[in-house]
Amino acid sequence: MAETRRFIAAAQAQAPLFAGIDLGGTSIKIGVVDDLGRPLSWLSIPTEIEKGAEDASGRMGAGVHRAIREAGLAPNAVSWVGLGSPGEMDIPSGMILTPVNLTGWIDFPIRDRVSHHCGMPVAFENDANAAAYGEFWVGSGRDFQSMALFTLGTGIGCGIIIGDVVVQGAHSHGGESGHIVIDVSECARPCNCGHNGHLEAYASATGVIRRTQEALNNGRATSLSKRIAAGAELTPKLLADEAETGDELSLEIVLETARYMGIGAVNMIQIIEPDAVLLGGAMTFGGREAALGRRFLDRVKEEVRRHVRPALAEKTVIDFASLGGDAGYIGAAGVARLAYRIKRSA
Amino acid sequence: MAETRRFIAAAQAQAPLFAGIDLGGTSIKIGVVDDLGRPLSWLSIPTEIEKGAEDASGRMGAGVHRAIREAGLAPNAVSWVGLGSPGEMDIPSGMILTPVNLTGWIDFPIRDRVSHHCGMPVAFENDANAAAYGEFWVGSGRDFQSMALFTLGTGIGCGIIIGDVVVQGAHSHGGESGHIVIDVSECARPCNCGHNGHLEAYASATGVIRRTQEALNNGRATSLSKRIAAGAELTPKLLADEAETGDELSLEIVLETARYMGIGAVNMIQIIEPDAVLLGGAMTFGGREAALGRRFLDRVKEEVRRHVRPALAEKTVIDFASLGGDAGYIGAAGVARLAYRIKRSA
Numbered sequence: 238m239a240e241t242r243r244f245i246a247a248a249q250a251q252a253p254l255f256a257g258i259d260l261g262g263t264s265i266k267i268g269v270v271d272d273l274g275r276p277l278s279w280l281s282i283p284t285e286i287e288k289g290a291e292d293a294s295g296r297m298g299a300g301v302h303r304a305i306r307e308a309g310l311a312p313n314a315v316s317w318v319g320l321g322s323p324g325e326m327d328i329p330s331g332m333i334l335t336p337v338n339l340t341g342w343i344d345f346p347i348r349d350r351v352s353h354h355c356g357m358p359v360a361f362e363n364d365a366n367a368a369a370y371g372e373f374w375v376g377s378g379r380d381f382q383s384m385a386l387f388t389l390g391t392g393i394g395c396g397i398i399i400g401d402v403v404v405q406g407a408h409s410h411g412g413e414s415g416h417i418v419i420d421v422s423e424c425a426r427p428c429n430c431g432h433n434g435h436l437e438a439y440a441s442a443t444g445v446i447r448r449t450q451e452a453l454n455n456g457r458a459t460s461l462s463k464r465i466a467a468g469a470e471l472t473p474k475l476l477a478d479e480a481e482t483g484d485e486l487s488l489e490i491v492l493e494t495a496r497y498m499g500i501g502a503v504n505m506i507q508i509i510e511p512d513a514v515l516l517g518g519a520m521t522f523g524g525r526e527a528a529l530g531r532r533f534l535d536r537v538k539e540e541v542r543r544h545v546r547p548a549l550a551e552k553t554v555i556d557f558a559s560l561g562g563d564a565g566y567i568g569a570a571g572v573a574r575l576a577y578r579i580k581r582s583a
Numbered sequence: 584m585a586e587t588r589r590f591i592a593a594a595q596a597q598a599p600l601f602a603g604i605d606l607g608g609t610s611i612k613i614g615v616v617d618d619l620g621r622p623l624s625w626l627s628i629p630t631e632i633e634k635g636a637e638d639a640s641g642r643m644g645a646g647v648h649r650a651i652r653e654a655g656l657a658p659n660a661v662s663w664v665g666l667g668s669p670g671e672m673d674i675p676s677g678m679i680l681t682p683v684n685l686t687g688w689i690d691f692p693i694r695d696r697v698s699h700h701c702g703m704p705v706a707f708e709n710d711a712n713a714a715a716y717g718e719f720w721v722g723s724g725r726d727f728q729s730m731a732l733f734t735l736g737t738g739i740g741c742g743i744i745i746g747d748v749v750v751q752g753a754h755s756h757g758g759e760s761g762h763i764v765i766d767v768s769e770c771a772r773p774c775n776c777g778h779n780g781h782l783e784a785y786a787s788a789t790g791v792i793r794r795t796q797e798a799l800n801n802g803r804a805t806s807l808s809k810r811i812a813a814g815a816e817l818t819p820k821l822l823a824d825e826a827e828t829g830d831e832l833s834l835e836i837v838l839e840t841a842r843y844m845g846i847g848a849v850n851m852i853q854i855i856e857p858d859a860v861l862l863g864g865a866m867t868f869g870g871r872e873a874a875l876g877r878r879f880l881d882r883v884k885e886e887v888r889r890h891v892r893p894a895l896a897e898k899t900v901i902d903f904a905s906l907g908g909d910a911g912y913i914g915a916a917g918v919a920r921l922a923y924r925i926k927r928s929a
Binding site (some may be wrong): 325372381382383397399402404405406407408410411412413414415416417418419420422424426430432437439496497500504505506507508509510511512523543544545546548549552553557 | 587671674728729735741743745746747748751752753754756757758759761762763764766767768771772778781785842843846849850851852853854855856857858888889890891892894895898899
């Protein structure tokens with residue numbers, strides 16, 4: 238699914254250069270990217286949440302300088318740093334507030350602390366928005382004026398770009414589209430967030446596993462049972478494997494998931510009508526490289542055609558993202574580049 | 584609901600001045616508005632669709648000049664004209680394509696033809712977007728950086744403004760939020776557009792009447808039966824009257840409608856997170872001036888609190904629009920003002 242990024246040498250890089258930080262609950266990816274969005278170096282360090290936000294900020298600063306060295310660059314070769322972080326946050330003030338995935342990092346001025354440790358200005362962004370900007374800049378979204386990226390994993394993240402502007406929302410909550418309501422009926426499924434009927438309850442890995450478990454509990458015949466009895470864990474990957482070897486239930490659940498993601502795409506199109514809706518993250522069933530992934534995408538498109546007027550359904554591109562796990566740091570670097578250009582032109 | 588616009592005299596007007604045209608299936612409203620969004624004059628002419636688009640364009644041109652005269656202005660006092668039209672359209676090229684509400688006006692260059700008949704440059708916009716821009720400029724949205732306006736009537740229209748930018752969509756279909764899917768279940772209601780589960784099938788006047796009719800067919804006791812037997816037509820207005828005089832079913836349906844509109848607001852908030860979501864149009868049950876309207880709004884807010892994280896639900900303003908039927912031509916004039924300012928600064 239993720240195309241392998243080709244790293245370029247320092248001598249080929251187009252100045253100015255930017256560093257991007259993709260802060261996650263488990264690990265932090267840091268890379269140096271040139272003005273054309275091409276990575277020069279890349280590294281990953283553990284987040285070690287328990288050491289606290291200030292400690293991690295120090296290690297992010299050191300990581301940026303290590304990435305600069307590993308790219309074969311002089312210490313002052315990078316102009317700006319971009320930082321993508323999970324929410325809840327206040328983007329304009331550079332604060333993380335009460336982020337669910339960074340336990341204990343409460344009301345922390347992360348942008349300015351990372352800037353202090355880097356010795357460089359830092360542009361701050363929501364991680365889903367940063368990933369979307371990466372795809373918009375140099376990934377599957379590069380030919381479009383506007384796009385939305387859904388990131389399918391344990392939850393469903395979302396970032397929206399309209400004409401080089403990241404839709405951050407009035408209070409830094411733009412693009413929380415995993416929590417749009419797609420089922421108002423009595424039988425709506427409960428979401429991780431405690432409410433009912435949200436897209437994430439249907440189309441995230443959590444939703445997929447829950448729906449599969451229900452089918453197993455109902456005694457549906459499936460090759461999954463044998464795999465699970467042999468010790469395999471019920472995951473979207475297991476489901477994909479079994480679907481590919483002909484298991485009917487597994488395929489049914491994958492395509493049902495595509496139907497729900499199609500509804501997510503429909504609602505995005507009816508509200509902002511972007512040029513493209515992209516699907517990325519860990520749960521894309523092999524993406525465009527896999528027969529199952531292509532079937533998944535076709536089913537998403539079918540659902541869009543079912544609800545959106547024909548002329549529009551035809552024009553809107555529905556595709557997989559292409560940067561894989563690199564979208565976050567490349568996008569963060571892109572956000573830094575945006576901030577740098579705005580400052581330069583001011 | 585609609586606050587009465589106070590018209591100002593030509594001598595009080597702040598230049599430059601703009602004319603706005605709100606083209607509808609039945610009538611065309613034309614007004615002259617000053618640089619602060621205050622109307623100087625206002626008139627309405629029948630659309631007379633059957634006479635064709637070119638005929639109407641001529642009458643719109645004449646109407647603009649009549650509105651200028653009626654405002655007591657010199658013929659050259661107005662700088663630009665704005666035109667809001669129902670879809671389907673191509674905004675950048677100023678074309679209406681196959682508008683559902685303007686039968687036979689197919690592939691017509693309406694912007695340039697109206698411009699020809701006015702003798703002035705014309706800025707072109709979707710009617711729902713124009714109304715939203717009116718509210719954003721001088722209505723209930725005037726204190727916000729971003730907002731969405733849902734217009735509740737036979738269908739549900741929608742316009743979105745983010746930071747003085749009208750979200751037109753990649754192919755002029757932005758803000759078709761009446762057709763977001765809110766019910767993926769088996770029992771989803773059919774929408775006017777032919778598909779199932781769309782917001783409009785639940786929360787538009789059409790949806791309200793259909794839901795009421797079902798309850799009547801099921802033999803629910805209600806004072807509506809007596810009114811209908813006496814010749815009254817089943818409309819949202821009749822429902823509001825009966826709800827206000829204590830009819831349980833009527834109130835139930837009004838509040839259920841509010842719940843569905845709340846889901847529309849939730850999905851708007853989770854996708855773009857505007858400062859405010861406004862409700863306008865003919866079916867707001869008396870708006871903020873009426874006890875029923877206020878109850879309707881409270882129920883919408885309750886549904887938002889049910890699905891959106893608390894800090895965000897508290898910050899997002901949910902309110903009625905305030906310009907009533909004037910939003911369209913005032914907003915069209917505002918769109919003309921935007922275009923005028925962009926040209927001037929270029």
